[in-house]
Amino acid sequence: MNNYFSSTNKQLPVLALIIGNSRLHWGLFIDKNLYTTGDISHLPISVIHQLAAYPTLDNWLTAISLPSDLPIAPDHPIPVILASVVPSQTAFWQNYPHLCLLTLADVPLQEMYPTLGIDRALAVWGAGITWGFPALVIDAGTALTFTGANAQKSLVGGAILPGLGLQFASLGQKTGQLPLLETGLISSLPPRFAMNTSRAIQSGIIYTLLAGIKDFIDHWLLLFPESKIIITGGDSDFLQKHLENQFPEIGNRLILEKNLIFLGMREVVIVNY
Numbered sequence: 001m002n003n004y005f006s007s008t009n010k011q012l013p014v015l016a017l018i019i020g021n022s023r024l025h026w027g028l029f030i031d032k033n034l035y036t037t038g039d040i041s042h043l044p045i046s047v048i049h050q051l052a053a054y055p056t057l058d059n060w061l062t063a064i065s066l067p068s069d070l071p072i073a074p075d076h077p078i079p080v081i082l083a084s085v086v087p088s089q090t091a092f093w094q095n096y097p098h099l100c101l102l103t104l105a106d107v108p109l110q111e112m113y114p115t116l117g118i119d120r121a122l123a124v125w126g127a128g129i130t131w132g133f134p135a136l137v138i139d140a141g142t143a144l145t146f147t148g149a150n151a152q153k154s155l156v157g158g159a160i161l162p163g164l165g166l167q168f169a170s171l172g173q174k175t176g177q178l179p180l181l182e183t184g185l186i187s188s189l190p191p192r193f194a195m196n197t198s199r200a201i202q203s204g205i206i207y208t209l210l211a212g213i214k215d216f217i218d219h220w221l222l223l224f225p226e227s228k229i230i231i232t233g234g235d236s237d238f239l240q241k242h243l244e245n246q247f248p249e250i251g252n253r254l255i256l257e258k259n260l261i262f263l264g265m266r267e268v269v270i271v272n273y
């Protein structure tokens with residue numbers, strides 16, 4: 001791990017970046033605490049090269065909308081901890097000074113398989129450390145993933161399926177006459193047996209997704225009845241709200257934590273150095 005992250009610098013600000021398949025999620029740690037977060041589009045390579053050449057706070061202020069009143073000097077270099085599941089994006093960051101690129105080797109979870117996503121490893125580790133093991137994480141991002149760990153802090157495994165937005169996009173893009181719908185525009189659940197095309201798509205995708213999530217949770221709880229279940233990702237508010245309505249006994253035990261992966265990053269890098 002980069003020397004910058006050694007104990008002498010532990011009071012300094014650190015920017016944590018998670019590169020997902022849809023967006024870049026950033027979180028600024030100051031003094032080991034998550035100070036502020038945001039979600040933005042992937043940064044263009046030109047901006048990343050500029051940041052690598054001048055990695056100072058004032059350059060970061062123009063690249064992402066950090067608060068302007070931070071307790072950090074404008075010429076202070078900002079170290080970056082990066083967790084990426086998009087290799088083409090990871091490559092753009094290789095020359096950033098003070099870069100800490102997280103890999104599975106940084107996560108103390110046992111029995112991981114080599115191609116497990118670093119986001120999933122960090123999320124389930126963060127969940128277990130914060131709420132206790134066993135833990136099941138549901139990450140409702142571009143892909144929707146289930147990732148479980150047992151009381152021995154070993155990966156039990158999980159599942160991957162297209163996320164809510166990707167399910168709408170696949171119907172909108174791969175068919176001749178279905179509209180492209182967006183999750184953000186759905187204010188209420190459709191009738192299950194719908195009488196127009198948009199509501200029929202919403203019904204099909206949302207009710208099968210909610211039922212599928214319930215089924216995975218039921219199976220997990222047969223194995224680990226006392227497990228905590230944490231939901232995160234861009235569609236987590238939407239899914240939690242509707243799971244709560246449809247299946248109150250499951251909805252009520254779901255913990256919603258939008259910053260779950262940052263909690264994992266904090267555990268594996270920030271608090272230990």
Ligand SMILES: Nc1ncnc2c1ncn2[C@@H]1O[C@H](COP(=O)(O)OP(=O)(O)O)[C@@H](O)[C@H]1O
Nearest residue numbers: 020021022023140141142164165183233234235
């Ligand atoms: N402003 C937004 N841009 C993109 N997706 C969004 C936005 N707000 C909510 N979402 C939802 O978030 C999902 C993507 O989740 P996110 O956790 O951001 O993905 P990833 O981590 O894979 O990049 C999409 O399915 C979409 O429905």
Ligand SMILES: CC(C)(COP(=O)(O)O)[C@@H](O)C(=O)NCCC(=O)O
Nearest residue numbers: 020021085115116117141142143160
């Ligand atoms: C499953 C994922 C695509 C999820 O990514 P996301 O939806 O958060 O962008 C990512 O964790 C990944 O590429 N995983 C590698 C395969 C695996 O975890 O088994």
Ligand SMILES: [K+]
Nearest residue numbers: 139141142143
């Ligand atoms: K995800």
